[in-house]
């Protein structure tokens with residue numbers, strides 16, 4: 001299950017992502033926002049984080065104007081690894097190396113065609129499982 005969240009800067013792009021998920025038959029939970037009206041992105045970042053940390057969803061997609069504010073917020077939470085991506089190479093690498101559980105994008109940065117390819121790459125790339133990557137991921141949340 002994929003959790004979706006956005007502010008007004010990501011609202012239009014989220015609709016494109018929803019279209020893609022429905023075409024592919026991928027289950028999702030839309031945590032809002034549900035209109036182009038101005039809202040505060042931390043609210044939607046936290047809603048998606050909650051879905052992941054509770055185990056209800058295994059991945060999330062967050063979109064604001066730049067993808068920056070919403071990913072900064074998500075990354076405040078232990079266990080969350082939100083990757084801001086504007087290209088497919090990064091989306092693939094962050095799944096393989098960082099086991100990223102949230103993809104963040106900028107609705108004012110990437111066009112819908114590229115965004116859908118980034119989502120497709122992110123959702124379909126497994127974590128490599130390599131010991132060095134697992135060790136580094138462990139180090140993100142644990143100082144010693």
Ligand code: RB5
Pocket residue numbers: 007008009010041064065066067068069070
């Ligand atoms: C909202 O105008 C904008 O600041 C927000 O979408 C995002 O880009 C913040 O990082």
